[in-house]
Amino acid sequence: MFVDGLTENNRQKLLDAPKSDLHNHSTKGCRLAWLETKIDRKLPRPPRVFDGLMGMQEWFTGSIKPYCSGSEGIILRWEGAFAEAKRNNIKRLSMNFGAAEIELVGGMDTFREIIESCRRMYCHDTVFEPELTYVSACDINAEAEKIEQYLSSGYFRSIDVCGGEDIRPFEDFLPLYRKASQYGLIKRIHVGESGSAEDVRRAVDILELDEIHHGIHAASSDEVMRFLADNRIQLNVCPSSNVMLGYAPGFRDHPIKILYENGVKVTINTDDLLIFDSSIENEYLLLYNAGTLTAGQLDDIRLTGLATK
Numbered sequence: 649m650f651v652d653g654l655t656e657n658n659r660q661k662l663l664d665a666p667k668s669d670l671h672n673h674s675t676k677g678c679r680l681a682w683l684e685t686k687i688d689r690k691l692p693r694p695p696r697v698f699d700g701l702m703g704m705q706e707w708f709t710g711s712i713k714p715y716c717s718g719s720e721g722i723i724l725r726w727e728g729a730f731a732e733a734k735r736n737n738i739k740r741l742s743m744n745f746g747a748a749e750i751e752l753v754g755g756m757d758t759f760r761e762i763i764e765s766c767r768r769m770y771c772h773d774t775v776f777e778p779e780l781t782y783v784s785a786c787d788i789n790a791e792a793e794k795i796e797q798y799l800s801s802g803y804f805r806s807i808d809v810c811g812g813e814d815i816r817p818f819e820d821f822l823p824l825y826r827k828a829s830q831y832g833l834i835k836r837i838h839v840g841e842s843g844s845a846e847d848v849r850r851a852v853d854i855l856e857l858d859e860i861h862h863g864i865h866a867a868s869s870d871e872v873m874r875f876l877a878d879n880r881i882q883l884n885v886c887p888s889s890n891v892m893l894g895y896a897p898g899f900r901d902h903p904i905k906i907l908y909e910n911g912v913k914v915t916i917n918t919d920d921l922l923i924f925d926s927s928i929e930n931e932y933l934l935l936y937n938a939g940t941l942t943a944g945q946l947d948d949i950r951l952t953g954l955a956t957k
């Protein structure tokens with residue numbers, strides 16, 4: 649069904665095929681079209697290219713957030729993220745949540761109830777793997793003292809740091825990643841999006857990562873690609889995000905092709921659907937129509953994403 653969906657340009661077949669989304673910032677995980685119907689207001693579409701991460705954040709804060717802010721707005725956007733997972737038949741979903749968002753809705757127990765009610769309503773048979781994420785500029789010592797209350801709940805399956813690379817050395821995050829190790833979490837970080845192949849290698853070594861969010865610039869180093877392939881380190885790639893933020897030249901020449909052909913495990917994901925306005929079936933279609941990867945290769949990547957640890 650999935651391969652036919654690509655070769656026939658049949659969006660419904662692509663929507664119906666089981667897929668994963670493993671790099672999904674939950675509060676930006678719903679579709680603009682879905683949100684518009686809920687708030688009864690037309691929202692602007694994003695520009696073709698943003699002025700980097702800052703430009704993206706400014707656009708979101710100025711154009712979208714005013715209409716869905718506060719705890720009510722966040723809960724609505726979470727619901728939309730699950731509604732989209734249902735629409736797109738996401739059978740394995742890893743969504744990330746910031747500690748600040750958990751606190752905003754009333755703490756861990758309330759947060760868990762809200763998320764579980766969304767999950768039951770929209771995707772009761774989806775393998776759901778919540779991820780705890782921190783922004784790279786956070787107060788690490790303060791967060792490390794509080795992390796236990798989130799991890800001891802047993803709810804989270806992975807840890808991540810997002811919000812810009814090169815803010816501080818990877819070693820700084822060790823207090824958080826050591827705790828994550830104690831609880832057996834999958835360890836991921838945003839790296840190699842703006843940063844280099846060497847950054848990717850260093851992050852894996854220092855933080856003992858299992859997977860990477862983005863990591864696309866590893867494609868510039870045969871050595872780093874061999875390291876990632878040999879160690880089965882998976883890269884959760886988000887093509888539209890990379891192109892619209894100017895970190896990849898376009899879909900035709902997206903580094904995912906080189907990574908895949910060098911044996912690096914990759915998956916395809918949405919990142920911030922509410923910003924980039926490209927849902928998961930569309931991501932596969934964009935890469936197929938650009939001639940980046942064949943239908944068979946894209947199907948292989950789809951299956952990689954569905955394989956649970």
Ligand SMILES: [Zn+2]
Nearest residue numbers: 810838861919
């Ligand atoms: Zn991301």
